[in-house]
Amino acid sequence: MKIALLGYGKMGKAIEEIALLRGHQIVIKTSDEDGYDITQADVAIDFSVPKAAFFNIAKCLKHGVPVISGTTGWLDNYENIVSICKEENGAFIYASNFSLGVNIFFELNKNLAKIMSQLKQYNVSIEEIHHTQKLDAPSGTAITLAEGIISEHSEYSKWLLNESKEKAIPINAKRIDSVPGTHIIDYSSITDSIQLTHTAHNRQGFALGAIIAAEWILDKKGIFTMKDVLNIG
Numbered sequence: 001m002k003i004a005l006l007g008y009g010k011m012g013k014a015i016e017e018i019a020l021l022r023g024h025q026i027v028i029k030t031s032d033e034d035g036y037d038i039t040q041a042d043v044a045i046d047f048s049v050p051k052a053a054f055f056n057i058a059k060c061l062k063h064g065v066p067v068i069s070g071t072t073g074w075l076d077n078y079e080n081i082v083s084i085c086k087e088e089n090g091a092f093i094y095a096s097n098f099s100l101g102v103n104i105f106f107e108l109n110k111n112l113a114k115i116m117s118q119l120k121q122y123n124v125s126i127e128e129i130h131h132t133q134k135l136d137a138p139s140g141t142a143i144t145l146a147e148g149i150i151s152e153h154s155e156y157s158k159w160l161l162n163e164s165k166e167k168a169i170p171i172n173a174k175r176i177d178s179v180p181g182t183h184i185i186d187y188s189s190i191t192d193s194i195q196l197t198h199t200a201h202n203r204q205g206f207a208l209g210a211i212i213a214a215e216w217i218l219d220k221k222g223i224f225t226m227k228d229v230l231n232i233g
Contacts, residue, residue, distance in 0.1 A: 004041035007048030072140030096140030098209030
């Protein structure tokens, strides 16, 4: 499989390492928004920056190259990408987190939210901790977790960053050197607390999930999620 790495920072390098170990070839690795021939690739993996993500994804779709994106912070343009994908009969996966463990965590979060929706004495909050180089806050993973709770728990209608209000899930974002990513869901009452936690030990889990998604999307058409890749939920 010939892979284009659109975004060649720490995640791009981790993806490259695992891709080569799995017998794939890297034909493009760039952090530029232009100047590359995407038609060289069988599939593209976008871990760029928010301002470049839309351009990268649209370029792939318009040239018939399946693309997966783990870039966060660009989702105001998500519906435009959906439209382009449909118009071009392309293939696209977006995930706020490609880690296999995190995607299982997403499902556990939704199942727990469904149970806790019947227990009004518990208040929920989310804490996310990442390395200091992470550009966005809260993390895309934390937002996905909050949206999963909202979809199953009628007491909540939105999330707020570092702020508590009625009907809102507070997300506390922390930035600490050398932390790949920790997410904690906390349900607390005056009598006890229930916590669901995912802790990443390194970037390899994210990189492996991205490669597995790229392998899966070959020869497919449509808009998918990691739930499709892992056949869960």
